[in-house]
Amino acid sequence: MxxxxxxxxxxxxxxxxxxxxxxxxxxxxxxxxxxxxxxxxxxxxxxxxxxASKDELVLALFQATTDRLLEQIEALLPELASQPGTLLDAVLGLLDETAPDQRQWHLISTEFTLHALRNPEAARALNEQRAMFRASLTRLVAEISATSGVRFSVPPEQFVRLVIALHEGARSQSLLEPAEVPAGSLEHTFLPMVLDAVSRPSH
Amino acid sequence: MxxxxxxxxxxxxxxxxxxxxxxxxxxxxxxxxxxxxxxxxxxxxxxxxxxASKDELVLALFQATTDRLLEQIEALLPELASQPGTLLDAVLGLLDETAPDQRQWHLISTEFTLHALRNPEAARALNEQRAMFRASLTRLVAEISATSGVRFSVPPEQFVRLVIALHEGARSQSLLEPAEVPAGSLEHTFLPMVLDAVSRPSH
DNA sequence: TGTATTCAATACAGAACTGTATCCTACTCT
DNA sequence: AGAGTAGGATACAGTTCTGTATTGAATACA
CATH class of the missing domain: 1.10.10.60 (Homeodomain-like)
Structure with a gap:
């Protein structure tokens, strides 16, 4: 056929x-x-x-984008986990490389987040996707920290939530004021401090 | 008349x-x-x-909301700066008290931010407002840190940008998953670490 | 080669939305 | 009290949008 x-x-x-x-x-x-x-x-x-309708398109679009995103992550994970480099470089690199067009991705995902905040069905789908996304990041953090012999004083997923929250908030500022807030600047100046505070050598 | x-x-x-x-x-x-x-x-x-039009309403609404917000801040500043308490409590308290209805305020401000990202005129207005907002917060930080005899290793405005970015990103997560991410939890667990890392006693 | 089917284009109906033009009411001022 | 005016309601025109029904073309299959 x-x-x-x-x-x-x-x-x-x-x-x-x-x-x-x-x-x-x-x-x-x-x-x-x-x-x-x-x-x-x-x-x-x-x-x-x-x-069938515009609403169905939105969900389909979200699902399609989500699937592609998670595939990319799974493809990148082994590479990032094995390559030498700091934990933060790996995590932030993953966040950036999965969204090549920062501006468009930010607009779309923010738009969908707003949609989800008003629409329970969309909220379920979004939370599910974000949970998988966090799980991937958490695994990455766990692997790298294990190989470098570091233990966290907070749950790794909590740390991942922090990184995501800061990344999204910082991206908003960067897009509004590209000159004053270069992309990644807030993350790169402050996250090392947090990482240092929550990590301690195992034994 | x-x-x-x-x-x-x-x-x-x-x-x-x-x-x-x-x-x-x-x-x-x-x-x-x-x-x-x-x-x-x-x-x-x-x-x-x-x-004159729906567009004009949006700008007027933003201006009105902004004016009220800045007034509130100016009213709260002396109280917060003088009262005993940690710097973080004051800053985070200010962020919360100026937006009593977290959910509605988040929806509106996010919506307007998206609007600004597509509309240069709105972007100018928004950036101006945010600059004044940051200035107020920065002043608060400067006063409290001065009275408590602490110096920052980074520009205070940079620290304020961090707090805002984290606050906005965390609020998004809290609204999407109220049970998993209680409001303010990310800020309260991680910001003290940053504050500790960037501050050192003067002399 | 002829028929059936699938997919997209076109034409159309009904609803909703913005913005305008007109009318009406209530207050002010003399 | 009566004229003038300001502010809001009502009615309307023009546009745009979603969704449907019909038509046409191309492909699969017998």
Missing amino acids: QPPKRSRTATRARLLEGALDVFAERGFAGASVEDICDRAGFTRGAFYSNF | QPPKRSRTATRARLLEGALDVFAERGFAGASVEDICDRAGFTRGAFYSNF
């Missing part, structure tokens, strides 16, 4: 891709279905042939 | 108040002018008699 020349999955993918761009530009509620279709080079007919 | 029974400024205020609620519930683009008017107990006629 050969795939038809115009494959269904390909147009779905292009629609999702277009939605990502348009949502980043105009926000979730501000983007019309037609905007998304124009961006993808289709008409609304194609859209409603692939998605 | 007595003010008319239906004062212009009062309806403006009620419209702004309604806009705050509705924007928090449905987002900026998701809220219609009619929604806002219904909430405030007026019709669109009153709205367009007070604002």
Whole structure:
């Protein structure tokens, strides 16, 4: 069974891709279905042939983005864990490399977070994804700290939560004032202090 | 010249108040002018008699909220600076007391931040407001650290940026998972470590 | 080669939204 | 009391949006 020349999955993918761009530009509620279709080079007919509604698109988009993100992380993990370098470089590197376009990713994920804060179903999906994300980071932290013989005085997941919170808050400032707050500056000046405070050599 | 029974400024205020609620519930683009008017107990006629457009309302709302916020801060500053207590308690207390309804304030300010990231004019206004906000916090930090005889190894404003970034990132997590991340927990476990690392007794 | 099916384009209906123009009411001031 | 005016309600026009129904083209299959 050969795939038809115009494959269904390909147009779905292009629609999702277009939605990502348009949502980043105009926000979730501000983007019309037609905007998304124009961006993808289709008409609304194609859209409603692939998605039941705009809401369904949002969840599908989130799931697709999430899946890709988690795949990337799993691919990067062994490399980062084995390579020499500090724990912080590995963790912050992972946060950055999984989101090559910082600005777009920040807009999209913040938008979706707001959506989740108003929509229980979206909240469940988001929390699930974030839990897996934290789990990956926590594993990375655990491995590196184990090989370098360091024990934490706080649960590693708590530390991961801190890193994520600071990273997201700092990214907001960096995007608003790129000149005053270079990307990563807050993390790189303060996280080493925390790491030093919570870590102590094992034995 | 007595003010008319239906004062212009009062309806403006009620419209702004309604806009705050509705924007928090449905987002900026998701809220219609009619929604806002219904909430405030007026019709669109009153709205367009007070604002030129929905966009103008957003800026006005931001300015009004900002003004009130800065007033509150200025009122709280002397009290916090003089009262006994740790520097962190004062700073975090200020952050919390200026936003009694954490959830609504987070939704609104995040929404406006996204708006600013797509709209240079809004970005200017937002950055200006945030700069004044940081200035207040920085002054508070400077006063308390001076009276307690502590010097910082980093610029105090940098430290304030850290506190804000962490606070905002942590608030997002707390709202998404209230049970797992109690409000303020990340700040209270990690900020003391940073404070300890950056401060040293003067002389 | 002819038929059936799948997918996207087009045309359309109904709703909602913004913004305007007009009307009405209530207050002010003389 | 009566004229003038300010502020808000109502009605309306024009646009835009979502979602559906129909049509057309291309592919699979017999």
